[in-house]
Amino acid sequence: MGSYRAELLRLVKWPATWVLIGVWLVMTLTFGYVFNYVAYKSGDTSRGGGSGAQLMAQMMPAEAAEAVVRGLPMFGGAIVLVLAALAVGSGYGWGTWKTTLTAGPRRISAMGGTLAAVGTIVVVLVALTFVVDFGAALSIATMENQSWSMPSFDHVVQGLGAAGLIAGMWAAMGVFLGVITRGPALAVGLGLLWSIVAENLLRGVGALLGPVADVTKVLPGGAAGNLAGAFGATGAPGVLTDLSGVTASLLVAGYLAVFALIAAWLTVRRDLV
Amino acid sequence: MIVTTEKLTKRYGDKTVVDAVELNVRAGEVYGFLGPNGAGKTTTIRMLLGLVKPTSGTARVLGEPPGSPKALLRIGSLIEGPGFFPYLSGRDNLRVHARRRDRTDIEVDAVLEQVDLSDAKNAKFKSYSLGMKQRLGVAAALLGQPELLILDEPTNGLDPAGMADMRDLVRELKRQGQTVLLSSHLLGEVEEICDRVGVISNGRLVAESSVQELRGDTVLLVRADPFDIAERVVENSSVVDGALHVHASEEDAPKIVRALVEADVDVREIRPLRRTLEEVFFEMTAGVR
Secondary structure: OHHHHHHHHHHHOOHHHHHHHHHHHHHHHHHHHHHHHHHHHHOOOOOOOOOHHHHHHHOOHHHHHHHHHHOHHHHHHHHHHHHHHHHHHHHHHHOHHHHHHOOOOOHHHHHHHHHHHHHHHHHHHHHHHHHHHHHHHHHHHHHOOOOOOOOOHHHHHHHHHHHHHHHHHHHHHHHHHHHHHOOHHHHHHHHHHHHHHHHHHHHHHHOOOHHHHHHHHHOHHHHHHHHHHHHOOOOOOOOOOOOOHHHHHHHHHHHHHHHHHHHHHHHHHOOOO | OOEEEEEEEEEEOOEEEEEEEOOEEOOOOEEEEEOOOOOOHHHHHHHHOOOOOOOEEEEEEOOEOOOOHHHHOOEEEEOOOOOOOOOOEHHHHHHHHHHHHOOOHHHHHHHHHHOOOHHHOOOEHHHOOHHHHHHHHHHHHHOOOOOEEEEEOOOOOOOHHHHHHHHHHHHHHHHOOOEEEEEOOOHHHHHHHOOEEEEEEOOEEEEEEEHHHHHOOOEEEEEEEOHHHHHHHOOOEEEEOOEEEEEOOHHHHHHHHHHHHHOOOEEEEEEEEOOOHHHHHHHHOOOOO
């Protein structure tokens, strides 16, 4: 518990945490609402976003949960990954892991505290995204004299779960990369390369080679995209509809657990030189 | 014993960094751990704290295996410079550290006061001078009044006044019964404050004893007239540069003076000659630079 409280204190007071959360909120607002609303008002729907009515439907409170989940498999995930990789990797350069591991807690507790604190930040990010997206949806509905028809409670809970699972998986991958590379720069570079470039390239190759396509569905980004797709949050880069919701959820949860466990195992086993 | 090691060894590939070191730190003493750069001091200390696992050999710290939470909570350490979050204030860094050690914010303020950082406690760590960073590291080590303090080059970056303060602090800790394992390049500092020292060279512990023992027997230098009579009167002596070097302790000085005076010899000078720790250190680590 002490390790968790310590990590949470320093993450909450870290400007990078709030800068990255802020960047994500601006992105989700801009790409989820501002551009769609401008396109709707200007009557320009030529970019493939569907008819004006479809655009308006996407921006309504009933669809707000989908708007949150839609952006997470690729861009939101990348931001969370960067945050986690920086949070863990920087400690090797600053020498704070040395201070942490000589303070008293078991190594497994120290890493557990870090994972739990990063997880808490992920929960905050997801919750703020819901607040911002629902706020934007309600504002647009008010401005356009549309009804405030809200999604069902179960649907919102499912959306929170999907968003938390996807963001949590990318955060665990960031922690894993931070530990394995023992630094922030390589961890962030490798993470971004994987989440934004490598999986997309593999999907391109998958269009030519069937077996590669099968593999891409179950890679971390593919699994996250399929979970978003199964929730109905389609129409964004990285969102797929190849797997069932249960399969995709299990895959994402599995990746989250594997990344966290390897990070913990390495922290316990390796010398800190 | 507070710290004991048996044949403690660390190898990286073919390179043996620490070679069968047998260290013994007694309760309540200030133990100086000396050695040239790359001799294996920091690796040994890292093994004592559980940061690095030994290739072979064993160690017990406060009766526990290195790195056990039970022991670590009773140890304060500063290894190769302080490791803190640059974006946090000095106080917030200690608050983070205090949470891991289950200590309170009141204790944080007390140790900040102890190292004279109260005025700068709200400034960001990255804005601290090297000396202030070092003092914050010492403050973290002091948190929770540990029984054993392991300080690796604690005076690095401190100005002369800061170094004097650090010496006073170590003396005060000793007075309070705390055990201090101090690694330092500053031999004068070690000579002044340490009870015993261990000298490590090329990964091997080449000496471990009290500072006095390490410096060897005292020699008394005597200048007297007439010199030939003085030479006959004083036993156990040799002539070096026109003076007598007498193998005797400082307590023997009055007896020697009395014998010389009774023999009608004028004593012009009598004083103890002792090798400095620096001279001993360079002899022991000769050729290792």
